[in-house]
Amino acid sequence: MASASSADEVLEHLRILGCRMTPQRRAIVTEIMASDGHISPTEIAERVSDQVPGVNASTVYRTLYLLEDVGVLSHVHLESGPEYQFQSEAPHVHLECATCGSEDSMPLEELLRVREVILAARDFTPDLTHFAISGTCSSCHRANSRHKTR
Amino acid sequence: MASASSADEVLEHLRILGCRMTPQRRAIVTEIMASDGHISPTEIAERVSDQVPGVNASTVYRTLYLLEDVGVLSHVHLESGPEYQFQSEAPHVHLECATCGSEDSMPLEELLRVREVILAARDFTPDLTHFAISGTCSSCHRANSRHKTR
DNA sequence: GTCGTTGCAAAGCGTTTGCAACTAT
DNA sequence: ATAGTTGCAAACGCTTTGCAACGAC
Numbered sequence: 009m010a011s012a013s014s015a016d017e018v019l020e021h022l023r024i025l026g027c028r029m030t031p032q033r034r035a036i037v038t039e040i041m042a043s044d045g046h047i048s049p050t051e052i053a054e055r056v057s058d059q060v061p062g063v064n065a066s067t068v069y070r071t072l073y074l075l076e077d078v079g080v081l082s083h084v085h086l087e088s089g090p091e092y093q094f095q096s097e098a099p100h101v102h103l104e105c106a107t108c109g110s111e112d113s114m115p116l117e118e119l120l121r122v123r124e125v126i127l128a129a130r131d132f133t134p135d136l137t138h139f140a141i142s143g144t145c146s147s148c149h150r151a152n153s154r155h156k157t158r
Numbered sequence: 159m160a161s162a163s164s165a166d167e168v169l170e171h172l173r174i175l176g177c178r179m180t181p182q183r184r185a186i187v188t189e190i191m192a193s194d195g196h197i198s199p200t201e202i203a204e205r206v207s208d209q210v211p212g213v214n215a216s217t218v219y220r221t222l223y224l225l226e227d228v229g230v231l232s233h234v235h236l237e238s239g240p241e242y243q244f245q246s247e248a249p250h251v252h253l254e255c256a257t258c259g260s261e262d263s264m265p266l267e268e269l270l271r272v273r274e275v276i277l278a279a280r281d282f283t284p285d286l287t288h289f290a291i292s293g294t295c296s297s298c299h300r301a302n303s304r305h306k307t308r
Numbered sequence: 309g310t311c312g313t314t315g316c317a318a319a320g321c322g323t324t325t326g327c328a329a330c331t332a333t
Numbered sequence: 334a335t336a337g338t339t340g341c342a343a344a345c346g347c348t349t350t351g352c353a354a355c356g357a358c
Contacts, residue, residue, distance in 0.1 A: 064340050103282045122272045131296035132253045142288035146281035
């Protein structure tokens with residue numbers, strides 16, 4: 009479930025912090041929830057612009073900054089740039105195929121050992137969710153092997 | 159040793175491919191070798207501009223594209239954007255502290271098990287060198303713990 | 309002389325900022 | 334009425350592109 013919190017709950021969260029609930033913010037939050045997973049600032053701006061008022065891009069950026077600041081959103085770096093997602097989602101790493109661009113993800117729990125390896129080796133506590141992991145998906149790998157062997 | 163190949167060797171490599179050796183390319187390659195590790199396109203442009211002809215930024219980008227295309231360079235994604243490095247360097251992952259921006263690296267060999275875990279779990283062959291790994295370095299981690307406990 | 313390469317200027321794209329108008333409260 | 338928000342327009346930083354001049358070979 010991507011939506012542990014509804015759009016209204018998010019906006020309620022903001023109100024408690026002294027922020028105001030505007031139709032623009034409602035539209036932006038709704039759009040991010042509608043996208044499953046993550047979405048880029050540009051996409052949000054485009055999609056929301058189709059809606060009623062025609063939200064300005066600067067408003068989108070200011071809202072994203074605010075929502076990340078209060079802990080509602082976080083951003084990930086993919087090959088195409090930053091993408092925003094709800095913090096409430098289960099932490100996961102993004103696997104992005106460098107060849108075809110397809111995407112998969114893995115729950116962070118399955119990579120606990122990775123954290124330990126890096127912590128032990130460099131005394132560094134990794135956050136594997138912040139950058140994607142690039143690589144080759146299974147179908148591109150197969151396609152590639154075929155070329156090499158024939 | 160960052161320089162298994164000298165600037166001349168790189169340019170010789172290009173010549174074989176039918177490319178020409180120009181003073182601009184020589185300056186760019188030299189500058190990347192002078193930087194230890196990686197360097198951004200903007201930094202290259204700035205530093206090389208100080209030199210003789212004042213190499214144009216578009217030339218820098220075109221050269222980087224070419225050198226990556228022929229396998230001499232590769233780029234990594236850090237928080238601040240793409241950075242270029244020599245492909246000949248031993249493969250390593252970049253560890254970037256999200257708090258202080260400090261950087262460390264780990265030879266890829268120390269993370270072979272990570273590859274296996276991800277391959278087994280998702281049939282995805284990761285390239286851990288392409289994106290940095292974000293996280294918290296030891297000193298920021300200590301500083302952070304101190305704040306929490308007092 | 310050829311053809312690859314460069315500089316220049318312009319444009320593209322994503323993002324940020326100052327400011328006056330607007331509006332949720 | 335007040336203070337937070339928005340739209341607009343301009344600016345910004347990085348990167349790309351078209352084209353004529355240049356220069357390595």
